[in-house]
Amino acid sequence: MTDNTAQTPSGPVLAADGRPLKASLNRALRAQKIRALLLIAPLLIFILITFIAPIADMLFRSVENQIVRDTLPRTVVALDTWTNTDEAPGEDVYAALYYDIFEAAEFRNHSRVGSRLNYELTGVSSMFRRAGRGVGRFDTDIYTDQFTALDPAWAEYETWTGLMDDDAIRAALPETSDAFDTWIHITIDANDDVPAEEDIEDFVFTALYRDLSNTGYSGSNALLSTAADAVAGFESVSLRDQFADMDEDWLDPTVMETIKVYSPSYTPGYFLTAIDMQLTADGVSAQPEDRRIYVTLFERTLFMSMVIMGSCVLLGYPIAFLLANLPTRVSNLLLILVLLPFWTSLLVRTSAWKVLLQQQGVINDVLVWIGLVADDNRLQLINNQTGTIIAMTHILLPFMILPLYSVMQTIPPTYVRAAKSLGATNWTAFWRVYFPQSVPGIGAGCILVFILSIGYYITPELVGGRTGTFISNRIAYHISSSLNWGLAAALGSILLAVVLLLYWAYDKLVGIDNVKLG
Amino acid sequence: MNASSGSENFVVFDRVQKSYDGETLVVKDLNLSIGQGEFLTMLGPSGSGKTTCLMMLAGFETATHGEILLDGQPINNIPPHKRGIGMVFQNYALFPHMTVAENLAFPLQVRKIGKSDQEAKVKRALDMVQMGDFGGRRPAQLSGGQQQRIALARALVFEPELVLMDEPLGALDKQLREHMQFEITNLAHQLGITTVYVTHDQTEALTMSDRVAVFDDGRIQQLAPPDQLYEAPENSFVAQFIGENNTLMGTVKEMSDDAAVVQLDDGEVIDAVPVNVKKVGDRTLISIRPERVEIDKNRLHPEAHTIKAEVLEFIYMGDIYRTRLRVAGNDNFVIKTRNAPDQRRMTPGEQIEIGWRPQDCRALDA
Numbered sequence: 001m002t003d004n005t006a007q008t009p010s011g012p013v014l015a016a017d018g019r020p021l022k023a024s025l026n027r028a029l030r031a032q033k034i035r036a037l038l039l040i041a042p043l044l045i046f047i048l049i050t051f052i053a054p055i056a057d058m059l060f061r062s063v064e065n066q067i068v069r070d071t072l073p074r075t076v077v078a079l080d081t082w083t084n085t086d087e088a089p090g091e092d093v094y095a096a097l098y099y100d101i102f103e104a105a106e107f108r109n110h111s112r113v114g115s116r117l118n119y120e121l122t123g124v125s126s127m128f129r130r131a132g133r134g135v136g137r138f139d140t141d142i143y144t145d146q147f148t149a150l151d152p153a154w155a156e157y158e159t160w161t162g163l164m165d166d167d168a169i170r171a172a173l174p175e176t177s178d179a180f181d182t183w184i185h186i187t188i189d190a191n192d193d194v195p196a197e198e199d200i201e202d203f204v205f206t207a208l209y210r211d212l213s214n215t216g217y218s219g220s221n222a223l224l225s226t227a228a229d230a231v232a233g234f235e236s237v238s239l240r241d242q243f244a245d246m247d248e249d250w251l252d253p254t255v256m257e258t259i260k261v262y263s264p265s266y267t268p269g270y271f272l273t274a275i276d277m278q279l280t281a282d283g284v285s286a287q288p289e290d291r292r293i294y295v296t297l298f299e300r301t302l303f304m305s306m307v308i309m310g311s312c313v314l315l316g317y318p319i320a321f322l323l324a325n326l327p328t329r330v331s332n333l334l335l336i337l338v339l340l341p342f343w344t345s346l347l348v349r350t351s352a353w354k355v356l357l358q359q360q361g362v363i364n365d366v367l368v369w370i371g372l373v374a375d376d377n378r379l380q381l382i383n384n385q386t387g388t389i390i391a392m393t394h395i396l397l398p399f400m401i402l403p404l405y406s407v408m409q410t411i412p413p414t415y416v417r418a419a420k421s422l423g424a425t426n427w428t429a430f431w432r433v434y435f436p437q438s439v440p441g442i443g444a445g446c447i448l449v450f451i452l453s454i455g456y457y458i459t460p461e462l463v464g465g466r467t468g469t470f471i472s473n474r475i476a477y478h479i480s481s482s483l484n485w486g487l488a489a490a491l492g493s494i495l496l497a498v499v500l501l502l503y504w505a506y507d508k509l510v511g512i513d514n515v516k517l518g
Numbered sequence: 519m520n521a522s523s524g525s526e527n528f529v530v531f532d533r534v535q536k537s538y539d540g541e542t543l544v545v546k547d548l549n550l551s552i553g554q555g556e557f558l559t560m561l562g563p564s565g566s567g568k569t570t571c572l573m574m575l576a577g578f579e580t581a582t583h584g585e586i587l588l589d590g591q592p593i594n595n596i597p598p599h600k601r602g603i604g605m606v607f608q609n610y611a612l613f614p615h616m617t618v619a620e621n622l623a624f625p626l627q628v629r630k631i632g633k634s635d636q637e638a639k640v641k642r643a644l645d646m647v648q649m650g651d652f653g654g655r656r657p658a659q660l661s662g663g664q665q666q667r668i669a670l671a672r673a674l675v676f677e678p679e680l681v682l683m684d685e686p687l688g689a690l691d692k693q694l695r696e697h698m699q700f701e702i703t704n705l706a707h708q709l710g711i712t713t714v715y716v717t718h719d720q721t722e723a724l725t726m727s728d729r730v731a732v733f734d735d736g737r738i739q740q741l742a743p744p745d746q747l748y749e750a751p752e753n754s755f756v757a758q759f760i761g762e763n764n765t766l767m768g769t770v771k772e773m774s775d776d777a778a779v780v781q782l783d784d785g786e787v788i789d790a791v792p793v794n795v796k797k798v799g800d801r802t803l804i805s806i807r808p809e810r811v812e813i814d815k816n817r818l819h820p821e822a823h824t825i826k827a828e829v830l831e832f833i834y835m836g837d838i839y840r841t842r843l844r845v846a847g848n849d850n851f852v853i854k855t856r857n858a859p860d861q862r863r864m865t866p867g868e869q870i871e872i873g874w875r876p877q878d879c880r881a882l883d884a
Contacts, residue, residue, distance in 0.1 A: 417578055418611035420598040422625035423676065429599075432624070436615045 059496075062489035065267040068259065071113040072100040074178075076263040079256065085281045088251045094239040095175075095210060098135060102203050103182050105132035106190040119484050120269065120278075121258045127247050134246040135203075139237045143205035146234045150227060154205075157196045163221065172211075172219055179207035209234060257281045270490035294474070294491065301471040302498070304389060305453040309400075311393045312449045313442060316400035320441070323401070324408035338401050346395065350462045353391040357381040357463070383465025391463050392453055399452060400445035407441030443510050451499055471495060525554035527590070528712050529575065529680065534584035536570050544570050546736040548584070552714065554679070557706050559715045561723040562733030563759070571733075572682050572716045577601050588680065599628075604673035604681040604711075608688055610665045612657035618644070618668050619653035625676040643675040646705065663694045670702065674709065681706070683715045687722065699726050720760050724748065732756050749807075753794055754882040757805040764811070764851050766804040767884065770795050778881050780804060782846045788823050789876035794883050801884035808840075810878040811853040813862070813870060824873035827851065829864045839863065845872070 015024040069076055074096035082089040104110040114128025147154040160180060163169050170177040183204050187195045209231055217228035243250035261279050262269060269279045276292040277284050286292075319338065323331045341349060356362045359378045367373040381387055411434060419429035457472040464473070471491060478488035506512070529552040536545040545567040552558050560568035573579040575586060577598030585592050593601055612621050622640040631639070644650045647667035657665055666686060673681050683702070687695045703726045706713045717723055723730045724744040732739045732747065732755075740747060740756045751757035758765070771787065772779040778792040780802055788804070795802045812818050830849060831842040838854045841864055845851040853872065855861055864870065 412609070412611070414607045414609065414611040415613060417576075417598070418605065418607055419613075419624070420578075421576055421601075421603060421605035421682075422628065422672065423599050423602070424624070424628045425599055428628055433613055437613075 058485070058489045059493050060489075061486050062270050062493050063266045063268065064486065065116075065262060065269070066265045067113055067116050068263050069265055071104050071109050072097070072259065072263075075100050075259060079260040079263065082256065082260065085253050085257050085260075088240070088253050089256055091238060091240050093256065094243050094250075095206070097243070098138070098140075098206070098239050099179060099182065099203055101128070101131050102135045102201075103186060105135060106186045108132075115483070117258055117262060119273075119482075119487065120262060121254060123249065124255060124258065127249055127255070130247060131243070131250075138202070138239070138242045140202040140206045140239075140242075142235055142237060143209045144200075144202050146230075147205050147208065147227065150230050151223060153223060154227075155200070157198075157200070159223070160200065160204075163224070166221075168219060169221060169224065172215070172217060173208065173224075174211070175207040176204065176211045179204045206239070209236070270486040271494070273487055274490040274494055294471070297469075297471045297474055298494070298498070300385075301454055301495075304385060304392075304468075304470070305450050307389055308392045308396060308453045309446050309450045311389065312397055312400035313446065315393065316397055316404055316445065317438075317442070320401050320404035320408055323405045324411070325413075335405070338398055341395065342398055346458060347462075349395060350391055350459050353387070353394070353463055354382060357387055357390065382463050383468065385464075385468040387463040387465065388460045388468035388470075391459050392456060395459060396449045396452055399448045403444035403448065404438065404441040407444070408438055411437045439510075443506070447503070447506065450502070454499060455495065527551045528554040528556075528588070529714070530585075530587040531571070531575075532585045532587065534571075534574065534581045534586060536567070536574060536579065537582045543582075543736055545574075545581075548736075548738065550731060550738065550741070552712060554712055555707075555710045557703060557713045557715065557726060557728045559717060559723040559727035559730045560733055561717055561720060561730050561759075563718060566733040567736040568716050568731075568733040569684060572684055572714060575714065576603055576605055576682055602676075602678050602680075604676070604678035606669050606673045606681070606683040606686040608685045610657070610669035610686075612665055612668055612672070614657055616656075617653065618649070618655050618657065618660070621657070621668065622653075622672050622675045625672065629676060639675055643671040646674070647671045647701075662690050663698065666690060666698055667701075670705070674705075674711070678711065680712045680714070683713065685717050686715075687717075687719075695722070702726065724760070732759060734759070750793075751805065751880070751882070754803045754805065754884070757803075757880070757882055762808050762852060762854075764806045764808060764845075764848070764853075766806070766846050766848055766851075768802055768804055768881075770798050770800045770802050770881065773798050777876070778802075780881055784847045786825060786846050788825070788879065790879040790881040791877055792881045795881050802881045803884045805880045805882055806874055806878060808852045808854040811872050811874050813853065813855065813864075813872050815871065815873075818873045819875045822873040822875050823879070824871050827870055827872050829866050829868040829870060831866060832864050834863075843870075843872070 013021040015021045017024070075093060078093040078096035079089065082093060101110055104113065110128050110132035111125070114125040117128070118125035153159045163173075164177055164180055180200075183201050184195050186201075187193045187198050191198075208227070212224075212228045212231045213234075213236075217224045219225070240251070249255055257280065261281055267279070272279050272284060273287075274294050276287045276295045278287050319334075323334055323338070326334065354361075358364070359380065359382075361381075363381060364373065364378045368375050368378065373379055381390065415433050415437065416429045419433040420426070424432065454470075455472050456470060457476055460468055460470045461473050461476070464470070472495075475488045475491045475495075478484045478491070503512075529550075531548045531550040534545060534548040535543055537543050548567075548571060550571075560571060562568045570579060574581050575588075577593070577596065581594060585594060587593065588601065588603075612618075613624065616624065619640055622643055623636050626636045626639055640653065641650070644653055647670055649664060649667050649671065652660065652664065652668070657668065660668065666689075669686065673683075686702070687698050690698060699722055702713075702715075715723075715726065724747070727744055729741060729743055730747050731741045734755050740752045742750075742752075747756065748761055751760060754765075757763050766782050766788075768780040768782040768788075770778055770792070771781050773792055773795065776791065778790050778795065779787060780790050781787050782804070790802075790804055812822065815824075818824070825845060827843040827845045829841060830844055833840040833842075837857055839857060839861065841853050841855065842849075843851045843853060
């Protein structure tokens with residue numbers, strides 16, 4: 001074949017140099033693409049760093065739960081073997097909890113894990129705070145006293161390092177070696193001290209006592225052998241009782257169950273809370289009736305957004321129609337009136353509604369004056385759903401009018417004329433010919449208004465009162481007041497998912513291609 | 519049909535005036551009768567009032583003064599949808615959200631015609647414009663010519679007695695336009711419907727119409743069949759608007775009922791037919807059609823008047839030659855000669871003698 005740009009029957013189309021035409025085309029377009037990418041790169045990077053990444057991080061927080069496992073590692077492991085959740089676990093779990101809280105208290109982490117668990121079980125936070133102070137005053141000093149009485153060498157740092165250098169001894173005394181390492185870690189990293197100059201803490205001796213009395217010692221170290229023989233006669237102290245003395249609730253199985261349930265690194269717990277469910281040792285169950293708020297809030301948010309969207313369509317459509325069909329000079333003037341609210345601060349507008357809508361406000365005064373409403377029976381127009389709907393309809397109306405207007409402007413008046421010339425009445429011409437062509441504008445306006453209102457925060461916060469607030473207000477509360485960011489993230493993720501779902505449904509029903517902003 | 523209304527007066531404009539702003543009249547004292555089954559074209563430059571007249575007839579504009587009668591009934595106060603007039607719009611105005619068949623069924627639906635009847639009528643209308651297979655398409659999937667046919671079918675599907683067309687072929691290319699001109703006239707005559715057609719394209723007006731109303735400045739300048747309009751324009755506007763036209767300025771020297779002697783501005787004296795010059799001494803505009811000018815002395819009529827001319831430009835146009843001459847001081851005197859085997863080609867600078875029959879030379883208002 002002389003012309004090698006032609007399609008050969010067996011292969012792809014080739015360019016003049018013999019390469020596949022597609023590859024040549026891609027190569028030719030690559031430079032253009034790179035240049036385009038470079039042009040948007042600053043904005044892209046800015047968005048990535050300041051917007052996408054924080055959002056991704058926040059969404060990640062909705063399932064992230066490493067704090068329990070990181071702060072209470074021993075307890076988490078010890079709780080693995082606890083299966084009878086009807087009664088409190090045994091001594092081993094409380095010993096593990098003792099080491100964990102002691103370490104956490106030194107690093108001042110105990111109140112954080114307490115707050116985390118407090119989201120799931122109220123009261124845990126104060127238990128952990130008190131335990132942080134209390135574990136240092138446990139009666140475990142009797143172990144220290146008994147071991148040093150047996151042999152003063154136990155008080156020496158060198159004795160311990162000598163023992164701990166021996167791998168066989170470490171293997172024989174797992175709890176002790178772990179406790180000793182923890183003590184070194186605390187001394188150096190938390191207290192900034194030199195271990196050799198410090199007294200060894202009681203919990204290390206507690207671990208030693210527990211190791212020796214649980215498994216004994218069969219090695220060759222004389223010091224340890226003597227101690228192993230002596231521990232049977234030692235006075236002992238129950239850590240379970242020590243915790244119980246500090247706070248009876250430590251013996252409550254639900255506390256331990258909560259720690260156990262929330263021990264995995266990732267948890268569906270926040271999401272379950274966000275839909276009024278809870279995670280227990282027996283699996284997922286509904287929240288008690290008096291603690292169910294989020295589903296109601298989601299429903300209310302969706303319902304009110306729909307109502308706001310609907311009233312925006314009803315109010316905005318005639319205005320947009322008028323704007324699109326008036327002479328340009330008049331319509332421009334009216335358009336400025338529509339846009340005027342845009343140039344006023346959102347806060348000012350919302351506050352204005354407060355003045356208008358309150359019981360001693362302008363609207364009620366006028367209604368009383370003309371006698372529609374009795375003076376002692378003024379309408380409750382604010383701090384409820386009515387207030388939120390009125391104020392938000394007003395605020396979001398331009399977002400409905402503008403897309404409607406720009407779509408209506410593109411509908412030539414000849415269509416309606418043609419319909420009339422074909423015998424349609426004014427109404428039929430509007431309903432069968434004009435309206436269907438304005439549907440893309442309604443779609444665009446509805447999506448805009450609905451998505452804006454579903455995440456609205458300031459206006460419901462100011463005029464919503466107790467019954468007119470949205471899920472976004474709850475999210476804001478968890479972000480800034482209760483500091484339960486995980487739950488806030490879960491609520492936000494659900495909100496995002498709902499919006500995407502509705503968007504998808506809208507695409508299926510109406511077709512997103514039919515949405516026109518102008 | 520109302521028996522009292524003669525078929526000569528199916529549509530009547532009776533002293534109709536129209537003003538948009540209350541200061542200037544767009545349509546001034548319009549009187550026009552359109553016979554049943556007639557194809558009448560309103561021709562004129564833009565702003566001449568022709569579209570306004572059409573819109574008043576359709577009901578989208580109201581007459582400021584005067585009356586419009588349709589089949590003997592005054593229709594000034596009848597809303598457009600009750601007039602039963604079919605209309606084809608400039609950009610077709612096919613409803614984009616409906617299929618072709620739905621577009622055609624629309625006028626039948628609003629008239630509450632039965633479903634099976636609807637389908638039969640839609641099918642007949644589509645077949646009539648040879649678009650039978652396109653019922654399921656959307657207007658956007660059709661070419662301009664196809665959309666034009668659908669618009670025509672939609673205006674005809676409810677069997678109106680009067681169809682209005684507002685520059686329906688304006689958006690088509692030349693070849694398609696010529697084809698559609700032929701189809702529209704054929705269809706109109708076949709169905710026997712009265713058609714009022716608005717255009718600014720004089721070829722369209724001449725080839726399609728039974729009668730043409732030439733509009734200018736809100737008035738009908740001449741209402742006549744195409745051949746009369748072309749060959750016997752009644753005033754200088756019509757003469758210059760319709761077809762190509764050579765003009766020479768002069769003064770009437772002598773005048774009788776059917777002949778006038780005109781002295782051209784360079785002193786030459788010629789004979790002409792007086793059309794709307796009133797008296798001796800009037801300034802006049804002499805109009806001669808380019809194809810009526812003869813350059814071959816042997817073929818000149820014995821009564822023909824001859825005059826000297828200088829060739830300025832010779833343009834070969836395929837079927838004809840177009841030669842620009844200087845005649846009696848006018849540099850834009852154009853003649854057209856047929857491209858025949860024995861036809862002479864002229865060269866610029868050549869001095870020739872041309873002539874025409876006195877009856878082809880019309881003395882009009884200046």
